[in-house]
Each structure stands twice: as structure tokens, then as C-alpha cells.
Amino acid sequence: ETGVTQTPRHLVMGMTNKKSLKCEQHLGHNAMYWYKQSAKKPLELMFVYNFKEQTENNSVPSRFSPECPNSSHLFLHLHTLQPEDSALYLCASSPIGREGYEQYFGPGTRLTVT
């Protein structure tokens, strides 16, 4: 396990439900990311946070709402999702800087929308 944790690991929700995904990093990083991983598609970057400020929203539908209360925690609030939103949602973190530090990933939340 890396220093990035995600809960829950599995989530099944109906289209009218509201749920939240949580990510926590213990690495002292200042940037956090949400990715969507669907079968047979490249990882899709959804949101980027830098020092708690959102710096990237990759044209994500408003039914996905991120929240970053501090540099160690990241949430993804979900409401009125569609079946095509079923996917693995990965959280990642990285230090900020000029050098090419890699991103560290969490184990992901497997989301199924029924």
C-alpha cells in the first residue's frame, strides 16, 4: 500500500442517491488529483487541486463535485449519476515542483451506478 488511501473501496448506488468518495494522503504532498478509469480507455483526469485550490476541471459534469478542505484530504461528491459513470475512481497526489516527481495513486473506489 502507498501513502494514499481511498474509501470506500466499493460503492453501489442508485441514480437518485448522493454519496461521497474520500481520499487521504500521508505523504506531505501539495497537489491532489481525481481520475476516472473506464474499461479500455485511458485514465481520464477529472480534477486537480493545488494547495487546496482547484486548478483543473477537465469538463467534468456538475453531478461530480470535488472538495479539498486541506492538502491531505480530497472528496468527490456524487449525485444523480448515470450508469455510464460506473468506473474505477482513482485519487493521486504529488509534490509540486519543477522536477518530474511522479504521482502516487490510491487503490481506487469501484463505483457501480444502477
Next chain:
Amino acid sequence: AQTVTQSQPEMSVQEAETVTLSCTYDTSESDYYLFWYKQPPSRQMILVIRQEAYKQQNATENRFSVNFQKAAKSFSLKISDSQLGDAAMYFCAYRSPTLSQGGSEKLVFGKGTKLTVNP
């Protein structure tokens, strides 16, 4: 915009043998970073190896090495003495040196190659 292409959706290798996974990318930048990530069935994505474009020497990490051909925009991963634990999805990723607003780094991923290791 940068793109990353992994032309092999699936590969297989016999245990103890060597396998090479292909990756090509498209960019107009001269300085950048390339990564290979491994995602085992447990889903935790971990870094395998990284390469700085300004370095001519190919990166190596134990049984993992890369063949970086900058002019050809090719970045293949060689796994020597394959082990059962190497079975996973392997993703090639590109990172621009240009920091986006706020300084975070965006990764562009390929679609991945599923590696099977046969005993």
C-alpha cells in the same frame, strides 16, 4: 496536445523470459518526463520507472529497463526474468515540463497493456 499510444492491448510471456512493451507518444516539446506505471489486479497503481527526456542514458530499475528513442518518440519497457508477480496492466504516461496554472503536473496516459505471465 500530447498523446500516448500503447499499440499492444495484451501481451504474454513465459516465466523467466524477457518481454518488451511498446509506447509511442506525440509532442512538440523538447523537455518532458515519461513514466511506466503498473496496476496489478488489486488496482493499486505504482510507478515502475521514469525517464527524463534530457537524459540520454536509458533508465533501469532492477529487472526493468527502458529503451528511450527521443527522435522516434518511443519509450518501450523491457522486463527481464519475468515473474508471476509482474502480471498486471502497464500504463505509459507523459508529463509536460510546462507547469499548468498553480504548478500541478498533468499526466497523459496510454490505454494500457495487459501483461500475462505464464508459469
